[in-house]
Amino acid sequence: MVNRLLLVCRVLLAMARKRFWEPLLIIVAIVIATAGLSSVTLINQGASEGELASSQPGWFAGGSVTTQSTDTPITRADYIALRTAGFTYLVAITETEAQVSCPANELHSLPITITGVDITAALSNAGAFGGMSGMLNRQTANKPIANPTDATLASNPNASTQRTTVRAAVSEQTARYLNCNSPLTGFGNLLFSTQQVVTGLPDERLVLPIDAFYTEGRTPENFPLTALIVARALSNKEQAQLLQALPDHLELTIPPTFTSKGTLADSFQLNLWAMGALMAVVSIFIILNALMLMYRARLPAFIRLRQAGVGSRMLLSALFTELTFYCLIASPVGVFAGAALTLSLTPVLQATFSGLFESAFVAPSPVLTQLIAGAFVVSLAALAIFFIAPAKQLAGALSRNRVQTATLPPLKRLLCSFVLLLLIALTLVFASSTATALLSVAAVLLCASALLILWLAPLLGVVRRLVPPTRPLASYVVASAQMLSGKSRFAVCAFFIALSANIGMNVMTDSFRQATLDWLEQRLTAPAYLYSMQPINETSLPDSLRLLPVYQGVTSVSDAGMSDAAGLSDVAAMKNSKVTLRTYPSPSPNQINLPLEQETPSTPADFYAGEAVYVNQQLAFRLGVRTGDRLETGPIFTLGLEQQLLGGKHVFRVAGIYPDYGNPEMQIIVSKTLIGMPEARRNVAAIYPALATSSSLAAQELSSLQETLPDDANLISSASLIAVSMETFDRTFVVTDALNVATLLVAGLAFAVSVTLLTMDLKPQLAMLRTLGISQRSIKTALIAQYMLLCAATAAIAVPFGILLAWIFIEYVNRFAFYWVYPLSLNWIVLLKSVAVSLAVVLVVLLLPLGRLNSKIDLRQEERL
Numbered sequence: 016m017v018n019r020l021l022l023v024c025r026v027l028l029a030m031a032r033k034r035f036w037e038p039l040l041i042i043v044a045i046v047i048a049t050a051g052l053s054s055v056t057l058i059n060q061g062a063s064e065g066e067l068a069s070s071q072p073g074w075f076a077g078g079s080v081t082t083q084s085t086d087t088p089i090t091r092a093d094y095i096a097l098r099t100a101g102f103t104y105l106v107a108i109t110e111t112e113a114q115v116s117c118p119a120n121e122l123h124s125l126p127i128t129i130t131g132v133d134i135t136a137a138l139s140n141a142g143a144f145g146g147m148s149g150m151l152n153r154q155t156a157n158k159p160i161a162n163p164t165d166a167t168l169a170s171n172p173n174a175s176t177q178r179t180t181v182r183a184a185v186s187e188q189t190a191r192y193l194n195c196n197s198p199l200t201g202f203g204n205l206l207f208s209t210q211q212v213v214t215g216l217p218d219e220r221l222v223l224p225i226d227a228f229y230t231e232g233r234t235p236e237n238f239p240l241t242a243l244i245v246a247r248a249l250s251n252k253e254q255a256q257l258l259q260a261l262p263d264h265l266e267l268t269i270p271p272t273f274t275s276k277g278t279l280a281d282s283f284q285l286n287l288w289a290m291g292a293l294m295a296v297v298s299i300f301i302i303l304n305a306l307m308l309m310y311r312a313r314l315p316a317f318i319r320l321r322q323a324g325v326g327s328r329m330l331l332s333a334l335f336t337e338l339t340f341y342c343l344i345a346s347p348v349g350v351f352a353g354a355a356l357t358l359s360l361t362p363v364l365q366a367t368f369s370g371l372f373e374s375a376f377v378a379p380s381p382v383l384t385q386l387i388a389g390a391f392v393v394s395l396a397a398l399a400i401f402f403i404a405p406a407k408q409l410a411g412a413l414s415r416n417r418v419q420t421a422t423l424p425p426l427k428r429l430l431c432s433f434v435l436l437l438l439i440a441l442t443l444v445f446a447s448s449t450a451t452a453l454l455s456v457a458a459v460l461l462c463a464s465a466l467l468i469l470w471l472a473p474l475l476g477v478v479r480r481l482v483p484p485t486r487p488l489a490s491y492v493v494a495s496a497q498m499l500s501g502k503s504r505f506a507v508c509a510f511f512i513a514l515s516a517n518i519g520m521n522v523m524t525d526s527f528r529q530a531t532l533d534w535l536e537q538r539l540t541a542p543a544y545l546y547s548m549q550p551i552n553e554t555s556l557p558d559s560l561r562l563l564p565v566y567q568g569v570t571s572v573s574d575a576g577m578s579d580a581a582g583l584s585d586v587a588a589m590k591n592s593k594v595t596l597r598t599y600p601s602p603s604p605n606q607i608n609l610p611l612e613q614e615t616p617s618t619p620a621d622f623y624a625g626e627a628v629y630v631n632q633q634l635a636f637r638l639g640v641r642t643g644d645r646l647e648t649g650p651i652f653t654l655g656l657e658q659q660l661l662g663g664k665h666v667f668r669v670a671g672i673y674p675d676y677g678n679p680e681m682q683i684i685v686s687k688t689l690i691g692m693p694e695a696r697r698n699v700a701a702i703y704p705a706l707a708t709s710s711s712l713a714a715q716e717l718s719s720l721q722e723t724l725p726d727d728a729n730l731i732s733s734a735s736l737i738a739v740s741m742e743t744f745d746r747t748f749v750v751t752d753a754l755n756v757a758t759l760l761v762a763g764l765a766f767a768v769s770v771t772l773l774t775m776d777l778k779p780q781l782a783m784l785r786t787l788g789i790s791q792r793s794i795k796t797a798l799i800a801q802y803m804l805l806c807a808a809t810a811a812i813a814v815p816f817g818i819l820l821a822w823i824f825i826e827y828v829n830r831f832a833f834y835w836v837y838p839l840s841l842n843w844i845v846l847l848k849s850v851a852v853s854l855a856v857v858l859v860v861l862l863l864p865l866g867r868l869n870s871k872i873d874l875r876q877e878e879r880l
Contacts, residue, residue: 045345045398052393076248077249081241082264089107090239093262106246107242115202116201129202205230245269346390346391436466452831467508470812495801514809519818522817523824525845528744530676532737535740545700545728560720565701568651569594595654598684599684628685637834660692810850
């Protein structure tokens with residue numbers, strides 16, 4: 016039996032060599048599917064590792080010991096005493112401001128905070144300082160200043176004057192701000208070598224060992240310690256012990272412990288898996304069509320094998336063995352292609368994650384053997400499942416003549432349609448998470464494909480009845496298209512799914528673009544905005560201008576006053592969630608120009624008095640907050656948790672909910688009277704005319720203002736800021752457009768395979784048309800017309816379902832994945848462009864098989880099967 020199976024397999028491989036492009040098409044489809052799934056797997060791996068790295072606690076997450084008054088600073092003796100008493104999780108830091116410059120541009124000095132850290136103590140607490148081990152690679156060894164047996168290091172100003180080169184550590188944002196590949200100068204005789212990027216460091220700081228800081232006349236007496244960082248989370252008992260051991264002039268500040276958002280990795284991975292699944296589904300349609308074509312071309316040989324005594328089961332086993340061989344070839348190629356694509360896209364993904372998600376993306380290290388084995392198992396299992404349909408048709412062709420299936424009665428068709436629509440509605444009603452929302456998308460595509468199969472032929476039947484009898488060629492085109500709608504179901508469904516997804520993505524992207532543009536025009540009310548590393552003093556501006564700085568803080572939100580009206584199941588899990596507080600720079604105290612979606616009839620006076628606040632959609636959706644609810648927050652800290660701005664709990668009334676597109680964080684807009692401290696001031700400010708009657712600034716006035724600002728300051732007009740934002744938006748979605756075209760090309764390829772298969776059955780009809788005097792060019796034109804009519808009818812059904820998909824993407828997937836939504840905007844130009852591009856892609860792909868068609872057929876060569 017094995018020998019017979021091997022013999023049949025050799026016959027199949029010989030036929031494959033003769034018509035090599037048919038198995039090659041299957042191999043290419045498997046490569047596409049495995050490459051897509053491998054890329055998704057590796058990108059998800061990099062996203063998960065990046066989020067794990069980004070979620071490491073910051074320096075001040077565990078708390079800090081600070082002085083109660085600047086008159087009694089933290090001394091070296093205090094630090095040594097606490098470390099000797101067993102509080103080894105304390106790490107001393109000291110800070111000062113400096114102007115550093117890059118040798119490549121010495122005239123361009125950059126203000127920055129120089130922070131000295133007790134490196135040896137920090138490295139013994141890897142939780143907050145785990146990435147700073149490279150700072151010990153210096154010319155001379157580090158020594159801890161808190162070593163009781165060697166406490167003279169910091170008191171000797173000349174102890175480390177020979178240390179002229181120091182390796183400093185910075186955060187990723189600070190490294191981009193410095194933008195210097197050469198050693199930095201500007202802090203005495205110290206030369207900062209290549210900066211080491213460390214995750215978790217506070218921004219706007221250049222970190223160096225504290226013994227290098229205390230050189231050149233700097234001592235703990237004239238530059239006292241700023242704080243003692245608590246390098247890990249403390250239990251209540253440990254907090255009490257530390258409080259008891261602290262001297263009277265020191266105090267302990269413990270910031271809130273924020274719960275992890277956990278939405279980036281889950282949402283991003285789910286959406287990537289959905290894209291990979293869509294690519295795999297379309298590839299499966301190609302494989303099905305290729306199998307149908309290959310088996311139809313081999314049917315005479317299969318009949319002869321059956322006549323030679325080869326059993327049907329043996330023949331099907333040989334065919335599946337052939338597919339297994341193709342999987343063995345295609346799976347490694349697809350995995351290598353997916354890994355190469357992911358590695359080439361790693362810089363783009365890192366920039367996207369850093370700028371859009373405020374997270375890191377770690378370049379994945381693929382385990383090729385594991386990926387190849389997984390890809391082979393998945394592709395072989397999928398082929399085993401989808402091999403049933405062509406194998407069943409082949410077995411029927413080998414045993415008896417094909418029996419035409421009866422047409423479904425109209426009443427049953429309506430009943431089936433009602434059931435499918437009801438199923439779509441039920442999936443939407445019960446969608447309560449990102450996973451169930453994506454399942455509803457899959458249900459819409461599958462149910463819509465079934466509706467397409469049910470109603471495509473009747474729709475073409477209506478068109479056929481509208482064609483006048485005086486147009487025989489047109490009647491033939493429509494009648495043939497109606498007949499082909501039943502024979503090319505797989506190709507039609509592949510095109511329908513690709514077109515529906517294309518329309519949905521285009522409508523969603525266009526709606527997002529329009530909503531973003533409207534949001535920016537309403538949000539950016541100031542004529543210009545000033546960005547700088549260090550805050551700009553208002554006194555440095557002309558009297559004709561008014562500077563309104565932005566203040567930010569961070570706090571935690573409890574569940575007081577919240578309702579689960581939105582049906583959220585994670586409200587309890589969102590306790591102590593991190594929330595950013597931000598002020599809104601408005602020149603008029605009598606109005607708020609925020610673009611609000613929901614608001615209460617409260618006056619601006621309530622907001623400026625600190626009684627009412629405005630929350631973004633992210634907070635409202637995550638915590639189930641509505642307008643009029645009471646929102647309770649904990650103590651308010653600076654963004655890096657270095658300093659407490661306000662203690663105790665605060666209760667606010669939610670006056671309105673505003674859209675905040677693209678922001679991954681929950682945010683509350685509060686009055687300046689609440690957090691308007693210098694410590695909370697950010698490096699952005701709005702520029703308004705001093706006179707309330709004027710609302711714009713001349714370009715010349717902005718240009719002259721830019722000349723008076725420091726080198727690190729950047730003045731941008733609102734119009735320029737909106738233009739740059741929209742250009743960035745368009746560049747971001749170029750990849751989406753490319754994916755849409757690639758999906759349509761794959762669907763068009765499935766159509767081309769179907770055309771090749773069907774023209775084999777149409778040879779007698781085409782020969783009959785030639786005998787009636789119809790030219791070969793007219794026949795090819797008729798064939799193109801009937802397939803394009805089939806595609807046009809499919810597009811007519813795909814448009815409403817594409818709009819439905821766009822609505823689901825916005826109101827369900829986006830809402831559960833990212834916790835913000837935007838209005839659906841229907842632009843008929845976008846819809847027509849999507850359909851036209853889709854039909855053009857299919858037309859280009861169809862020209863290849865139809866152009867090679869030869870209708871000069873000798874009927875005597877036809878075999879009756």
